[in-house]
Amino acid sequence: MSEFLEIFKQYHWDDVKASIYNKNHIDVEEALHNPKRGLEDFKALVSPAASAYLEPMAQLSHQLTQKRFGKTLQMYIPLYLSNECNNICTYCGFSLDNKIKRKTLSPIEIMQEVSVIKNMGYDHVLLVTGEANQTVHVDYFKKVLDLIRPHFSHISMEVQPLDQEDYEALIPLGLNTVLVYQETYHQEDYKKHHPKGKKSNFEYRLATPDRLGRAGIHKMGLGVLIGLEDWRTDCFFTALHLQYLEKTYWQTKYSLSFPRLRPFSGGLEPKVAMNDRELAQLICAYRIFNEEVELSISTRESTSFRNHIIKMGITSISAGSKTNPGGYTVAPESLEQFEISDERSPQEIAQMIKNSGYEVVWKDWDQVL
């Protein structure tokens, strides 16, 4: 049972959307100057009215981020373990109805991939799989954690939502962070995008952060897939969820991501397009709303966008990513989950970060903690 579900039910998508679109420049200016910002301020900051305030929002976001996080950027990289999946998701290359060759990495293959990642300089890895409970299940994750824990200070995971006891079993093995994106908070359309598989259960997915919080996870990542529904409304619900979680599971850290739908094999055109200006507005809005939350940008975004957005609130960044199992060395030609946009090497990204006056942080956690 999700405690958040009770809060979620008090909100209606269309009302929230209308409220956001009705915000005006006075609301935006109040939000920018309010020392204790709330959800109404967040609505103003993501509203169309705020687009005229992008520069002052960016300046404020920059200042707030430097105050809390300093002039640093954390580096991480995904390690795709499997593209097997039992779900049908209309927007994903791993979807069950996408007739492609499936692959799950063996222990030997995982270590081959780890070796390449370590040589790139990484110390923080994000494990990713599709949702195939018969093959990539909790026992598989336990074995993977045992295998790779000696090689990384910080291990994150983005896999299918699990039960609380599963998280409780994985955390002592070295699992630090779990990312679980709701994809969309639009409950009716969620069903359209996820017609088959365990993922079609909206409420089970919505309750995942609660299960993670109760299990005592160190950090969790939230977000929606931008392009499925109205992004302003979806991101309001993310902010609502974040606010609830921070108050309830106060010992957990939080991060936010804002993946935009990318091209993939058999792909769906985004229902809602979000341009770079709007994504920059969203990133600034999140930072101004919440000064402590970590904000992450992936290789989905373009070189130019990433070069500039790192000064506008971002605290972690991936580079050199492959989104297919074995993509680094074992099976470079296997199916990607989505196409990446910024193909620069980690060293090139690190140099860009340094040139921008920031320190590249490869390690900011330790197994002993």
Add this chain to the structure above:
Amino acid sequence: MLKIADKTFKSRLFTGTGKFGSAKLMEEALLASESELVTVALKRVDLQHKEDDILQHLNHSHLNLLPNTSGVRNAKEAVYAAQLAREALETNWVKLEIHPDPKYLMPDPIETLLATEELAKLGFIVLPYIHADPVLCKRLEDAGTAAVMPLGSPIGSNKGLKTIDFLEIIISQSKVPVVIDAGIGAPSDAAKAMEIGADAVLVNTAIAVAGNPVEMAIAFKMAVEAGRKAYEAKLAKTVNHAVASSPLTSFLDV
């Protein structure tokens, strides 16, 4: 000279190593500050490889490392982290930071006291980061702490000495050095801390995030020196009523 445990310090400005734009800039700022005690987060250091970038830039004979346990959430984790730091960095000094709350990084007083008791027994020189709680400070003294490090305001907030009333109580009754940590945002805050009798201040964000960290480090150095000098010279008292420069009753003292 300030003495903490078996070490003496000419500088009363302690510094942190986080948030700088580069390790080189950090090094330049720390050298400019003339600080002799610098905290370094265990979680940022590669304990297995001593050629770690941060450690390389801290390799100066006058710089004493003070590993901190930032990231731990309870006494048990803190003790373990301190032991690893002792082994890897060859120092038995530790800045004890236990903040289970990642939002405001508020220190946990109960776990901090428990960890101090344990670490003191194990021979550590413990400098705990705490809320400005006078009673907790006395309990920590009993537990064997080498100094106390109460916060001026929330960490990284640059809000200055919001807890000043409690800091003054702590300073007035402490038997161990009082290092004001967290929240010091400007050299004037540091000077004020020294004027009220703090033994030292610890500054990180205000230097690291400044437009020119090296110049700001120098400004803090000067402010700490001025504040200490003012304290030693005994500040004139403030009063609410007028004090005549030619008192009428002075003839009675003759």
